[in-house]
Amino acid sequence: MSFQDKDIQCSECKTSFTFTAKEQEFFASKGYTNEPKRCPACRQTRKADGGDRQGPRKMVAAVCAECGQATEVPFQPREDRPVYCITCYAKTKLGKSR
Template sequence: MGYEDKTITCVECGAEFVFSAEEQALFASKGYQNDPKRCVPCRQARKARRDDSEGFGYRPVRQMYPVVCAQCGKETQVPFEPRQGRPVYCSDCYNAMRTSQ
């Protein structure tokens, strides 16, 4: 199939860019059915933003709260805000309590 250069307007910046016959053949060989909507600089910027966002499975950093273990007195941090009057344990004491039950 013969391809001819096409001039396309970028949807992001509005600049015109050439979608060359070689690029069209490459897109066809990869199975792409649509012409690009963005010029090369806008495509690269979009990819960089996507790579920076950590993508799927990204979790924000959890806030940790400093506490003193109710059993051994060791200072530690927990991922929840402790309630007044409820004991909080370090991971060692908590795991020891769980296995003894």
């Protein structure tokens, strides 16, 4: 089987890039059957970001509505929603399931 250069559109930045015959050969030798979905630049960026993770989570300082202790939550707390520390969160969860 011979390989030919192929133009693919990057699913990330929508730029088209060339999936070269050499790369295809390399892919095949590795046993990959899927074509790359992203251009080399985007692949690099993702690698630098740590793969497919959604990026580092920003922790927001908050005060637990139950015990009043300072805590950190991985989301922006909303005013109409109480924020709990891990301990109280576990408690409220248990309470609700009853």
